[in-house]
Amino acid sequence: MNDAVLRVEGLRVLYDHPVGEVRAVDDVSFSLRPHERFGLAGESGSGKSTMALAILRLIRPPGRIDGGDVWLDDTRLSSLSDDAMRKLRLAGIALVPQGSMNALNPVLRIRAQIADALGDHGTLLSRRETDAHVRDLLGHVGLPPDVADMYPHELSGGMKQRACIAIAICLRPKVIIADEPTSALDVVVQRQVMATLARVQEELGAAVVLVGHDMGLMAQFVDRLGVMYAGRLVEVAPIGEIITSPKHPYTQMLIASLPSLERKGMMQGIPGLAPLLRDLPPGCAFHPRCPLAVARCRAERPELRAVAAGAQAACHLA
Amino acid sequence: MTVLLEARHVTRTYGGGLLDRDSTVALEDFSLAIDSDRPSVTAIVGESGSGKTTLARLLLGLVAPTSGQVLYQGRDLHDLSGTERRAFRRDIQAIFQDPYGVYNPFYRVDHVLTTPVAKFRLARTKAAARGLIEDALRAVGLRPEEILGRYPHQLSGGQRQRVMVARALLLRPHLIVADEPVSMVDASLRATILGSLRQLNQERGISIIYITHDLATAYQVADNIIVLYRASVAEAGDVELVVKAPNHPYTQLLIASIPQVSLERNWLSEPAAGHQEGQGVGGCKFVSRCPVAMAVCQQSKPPLFRTELRRVVACHQYASGGSQPEAMASVFASE
């Protein structure tokens, strides 16, 4: 697919642990079309945040990227110097990290935090220009201009998250990666923040990667969804396809774990525990929890393969 | 009906007295009675800052009401004798949001379970204590051999939270107050943990107060629901009535805001009522966001109107229902 704005190819990340290595991302490939909204879903610990950080080369020791490539248009990110990579963050790909709304600097006003991001990237602006730019950005995310003079503790959760989005879009990136941007917010505020993200994305013409585990949110927001299990992508398909006919049993169970508002007793957890990454079962990593597992699943690991038009799944039974 | 725990016109303010302009009203004129003969699950839902945790702390006796009373078996918590207080501490158990904060990282997980056994002298021998603990762990779907002997960081978030449920269970309480017990875990574990709570209610007759900002899980586990908006009850009653056919415009907004797994994608496009600060002094707290506000809503605060046998709503649209001062206390009690 040559029209992709972002391409991830065979990405692998390891964390070194005293007791052994943990493979948090294992041979993950996907690509993002311009303007597309792509979701990355999976249980806690499945490697979603590690993926997001790895795309931006932000993995720190004891972690390391030990394979694969990321392309932004025609730029191969692994070929960039550290300095060039630093410039590309925000300007090319912007990350709204998990929990970032609670990681804003408590002693800096919002204006200074946005100005820092601009300054870090060598955008030298006069005080007046900065002020105008900050006001413009705040307007974009639906915040009143006086927010620039406030400290994070003076803002509600929804306002803080909007401020984080304002920082992420300040250099008009082509790709925005948002890691669980709304899981700490209530549903009313969540909807407002996601509507803001969608609008900003359209104005910028950017593509978005949304990381999370709420299948309802994914169903309403993304165009295509990738489902991760134990560090690997186990299903990738257009969202409509995922909702109407999920191919991987894990995807089916993720959907079933969402509480229904229609009928009681429809909420089912996925039985068993998420596997230990440093001690994965042989064959398909999901087989101990899979109600459909057969002998082959215990012996042979299924690769991600095309199962329908535009849809891929890593399951022997799909 | 024998009342286990009751809140009577409880108001709690922070910072200054009742009439202080700078004070925050965290909970206002709240009444609720938990029946000890009919175990129930009551959900308390509301946005951040609506007063949910304040209510939990009041019911647990961790803070005192600014006005009104909290009563345990008919006795004001304030007036309990030493023995009564001990009984109360055992009978009403709490589960909080962050299971990690409760654990001491230097002690094995066993510690949080052996401490209450010793403190309330639940077992005579070590073997009996071990038996009690193992039973409690199994009751929440954990394998004792996988949990005991480990340190907190060696368990997953969901396992740690279920150990807290097991701990609450050890004391065979009549009521568990759970404040956002699953907001830190993912959707799949959420279902598992709430499933164990529901089972405790059905199989062991323990009443549960489940506090959350997630209306969908509230619908799944609760019999009754109370929707709080800015320290006041907006709507309360049978969960089937309130969730399937919400009366209050705020409850309607809450339900419309939940993203659904469906091919119909209208969630982003529907206008979500903005959050305007400030409220009509003396009027309805929701008036600035209300799509159907009337003149009266600016002037007078709506009392709880009883729209059905098992539902009350604080909204002037339902004024013909007739208000009853004790409506909140009785709405869950009537069959």
Ligand SMILES: Nc1ncnc2c1ncn2[C@@H]1O[C@H](COP(=O)(O)OP(=O)(O)OP(=O)(O)O)[C@@H](O)[C@H]1O
């Ligand atoms: N800094 C680190 N050092 C060691 N191991 C790590 C580190 N960060 C993550 N891991 C491990 O890598 C795996 C993937 O973690 P990651 O944070 O990517 O998961 P996630 O899918 O984002 O989960 P969540 O939904 O809880 O945010 C986990 O097993 C985790 O314990």
Ligand SMILES: Nc1ncnc2c1ncn2[C@@H]1O[C@H](COP(=O)(O)OP(=O)(O)OP(=O)(O)O)[C@@H](O)[C@H]1O
């Ligand atoms: N100890 C305190 N001192 C001062 N104000 C407080 C205190 N505790 C709570 N408040 C205020 O009372 C109001 C209700 O807070 P509460 O914690 O009960 O809300 P909540 O519904 O539990 O919110 P959340 O969903 O964020 O947990 C808020 O305005 C809060 O700032």
Ligand SMILES: [Mg+2]
């Ligand atoms: Mg994460």
Ligand SMILES: [Mg+2]
């Ligand atoms: Mg709270």
